[in-house]
Amino acid sequence: MTPNLARPGVLARQPIGDFRTEAGATIPEVTVAYQRWGSYRVDADGTSNVVLVEHALTGDSDAASWWGDLVGPNKAIDTDRYCVICTNVIGGCQGTTGPGSAHPADGRAWGSRFPAVSIRDQVEVEKQFLDSLGITSVFAVIGGSMGGARCLEWSYLHPEVVAAAAVFAVSARASAWQIGIQGAQIAAIENDPSWHGGDYYDTGTAPNAGLATARRIAHLTYRGELEIDERFGTTPQTGENPLGAHRSAGQRFAVESYLDYQARKLTARFDAGTYAVLTDSLNRHDIGRGRGGLNRALSEITVPTLVAGVDTDILYPYHQQEHLSRNLGNLLGMAKIVSPVGHDAFLTETRQMDRILRNFFEQVDPDAPGAAGQIEYYI
């Protein structure tokens, strides 16, 4: 049976039925938004050419946009060879059911009724989505940050589906530091008077001031201090004087203006309720929970996995990817992205990402271009 897939590049919504979370809540009538690029093929042995790309916290299904240099014809994630599918995560706000969606019971927004979801829930929703399309085989799952966490859970939960994985800038579980800084972001949203306990969707306001605060903090964990300092240093914002006789919120350094701009960009496109739900998902990330601990769970992952990290990442420091590489049951290779950019380097360091991803496909796909006679890199 050939799956009835959306037209290439077009956002589509697939109903997948009810979903029960790891912690025991039920979300009825879930819809998953997704995009796909490239033609679906399946070999005689049942192996498909589906590559699942997993987005990060504030990403969406438009991988050809946010990974524009890496996803496309003849690019590292080659849509001429692979059927690339990217879904918006459960709890999201870009088409998949989330706290801002209409509750089937009364048509009002889910709001505070929307349950907590774990990374495992995100994966199981995506599994249910593939099942609903009749896709039973995935050539590779690829993602960074929260997307990388999903790749690890995919490999643990469904090795019968996934043939290979490439995970970037993530860890085996949340660290206490991450929980601390991410908890502060959730608190910033929940302390906004417009939050209304999560039920702000029909009030005409939104906790965007809280979301903006969360984003400013988060952005500083995504970007290396070297990169930010290179760009802004202690330069005042044009026309403002942060060195005046009295401190004033309107008199900013350039970096403060930049963070305000990043915050505004996010609040214009993203829902605070989703931000809180997904940030909580990150806090719950733990590959070892209920499976005998981190290292045992990792050792039981048999899916061939490439691991990569960023040398200047303070959110998911490189030692966390080294830990993955030592303990995964079937490590394909390990790569270091060298960059002043920090965590976001998996989104911005295109040249290095291109090389790492091409090497990944050369290792897992005997027919990949350049797989024979290519330089074997240190990964």
Added chain:
Amino acid sequence: MTPNLARPGVLARQPIGDFRTEAGATIPEVTVAYQRWGSYRVDADGTSNVVLVEHALTGDSDAASWWGDLVGPNKAIDTDRYCVICTNVIGGCQGTTGPGSAHPADGRAWGSRFPAVSIRDQVEVEKQFLDSLGITSVFAVIGGSMGGARCLEWSYLHPEVVAAAAVFAVSARASAWQIGIQGAQIAAIENDPSWHGGDYYDTGTAPNAGLATARRIAHLTYRGELEIDERFGTTPQTGENPLGAHRSAGQRFAVESYLDYQARKLTARFDAGTYAVLTDSLNRHDIGRGRGGLNRALSEITVPTLVAGVDTDILYPYHQQEHLSRNLGNLLGMAKIVSPVGHDAFLTETRQMDRILRNFFEQVDPDAPGAAGQIEYYI
């Protein structure tokens, strides 16, 4: 003339007259709170045995408490040999004039009327304080973090007073990353409805929720993620379940409870207005401002200076201390504190700090115990 100093260990308040800030505001009738330990002496050539200890952002004049293992008889900062003086900074809330102090004009709190102060202002107030006591020579200035910034400015501004300096875990100027994360903390305080534009002192409330948020963020920049993760990992707080079917602010991970506890401890002893003023001071730190740039200003510092930093510091990364060491005009030596603790290691890694400080005194004081025949360490 022998200065009329407070009795050893006792908090005293010294009126120093009016003070004009770098940015042009006037603070009339400033009082400086201080403590001292050890007897004052002055050599025939006018060199005193005064050691100025400079506290960090939320510190105070009680150096024998917060540096209890380093300040005292026979300790590295030896109160049997030196007259140790520690003042509470201008803008503070531990006895020195700050936004919570009574304004001389009307007896009400300064509040929003309190001007911005720079690190240079902090030093010039301390200079005016020493002048008021008749102290014209300082054997050494020693401090970490904001205290280290003051040591650098002391050396630049008053080489005729200061004979040597030891600076820990600081930089030549604020970095854009610091300004970003510190600006977020100021915003957290100013966005608290109890802030009242800075004039909350007679309202019966205080922006302690905002201050708590600021502290939670700050604490994660003071502590290395390795150390925090060692202690808490993903452990739930006892009796709470952060993995339930719905997210709840009352169901926390242990690290969140720990950060809440740290925040409560601070709000119980510290004023939000002072926190905002001093955090802004840190944002204004720039040894090069108006002096031809960072490296030129550093090269003009002729005071012999020891520099030390922490390998895991994310707030003042070690490369910033390497930068100081390359550019200071008269470097005594450079030391690395190796610790999972991060920035706060200059407060917690007593053994390493003890060795570094004893080496410092052996280099600058020919009569220091062990100065002859001692192992010469790599500093």
